[in-house]
């Protein structure tokens with residue numbers, strides 16, 4: 001009898017993740033399909049750091065799912081620099097049964113965008129993939145946007161610049177950040193007037209989620225790329 005392939009994921013990791021961030025049975029089934037696809041593609045495309053694969057559920061999936069409780073009624077999301085799909089594909093799986101939900105995934109790397117399209121297809125999730133640079137596309141997404149997200153993309157002052165066009169139109173920004181968040185906030189306030197709310201990550205001991213409801217460019221200050229304005 002042929003042997004089942006050995007999963008690279010730690011046997012207790014999924015249960016730990018679902019205890020931390022519970023989901024419906026339908027969402028769990030979609031996430032299972034996403035994880036299977038990601039593990040298959042990971043052999044040829046670097047979608048997550050290989051060292052994090054054994055803890056994929058706690059390290060990446062729960063990390064993404066925790067955003068839902070910070071914007072429980074949000075239906076239209078834009079995820080900047082989605083890469084292997086965190087948080088965008090996970091949110092699209094979780095909101096697949098929500099009428100009118102759509103998660104826009106912006107990714108400029110063609111291979112990763114192809115993976116994201118396949119992930120949305122196999123999970124029948126509520127997502128739209130944009131193979132594009134954020135600067136060229138974020139302001140062109142039609143209709144109201146409730147939430148803009150980013151994880152492991154850029155320093156906070158740059159993320160704020162990327163998100164500013166959609167936050168100006170009413171979106172909430174949720175950025176997943178690491179332990180250096182205070183230094184990144186100090187740098188960001190040189191360029192932006194912001195009133196951030198900081199949420200301690202439920203899944204990473206030293207991680208934070210930065211929530212912003214308003215972004216205004218500071219006048220008479222250096223720009224985020226160092227020029228005076």
Ligand SMILES: C[S@@+](CC[C@H](N)C(=O)[O-])C[C@H]1O[C@@H](n2cnc3c(N)ncnc32)[C@H](O)[C@@H]1O
Pocket residue numbers: 047080081082083084085086087106107108109112132133134135150151152153
């Ligand atoms: C380090 S990965 C993080 C991926 C994912 N958000 C995660 O947390 O696993 C950053 C991703 O952002 C994409 N990216 C970087 N700058 C971008 C830009 N200006 N426009 C679109 N995608 C960008 C890269 O191609 C890469 O896939």
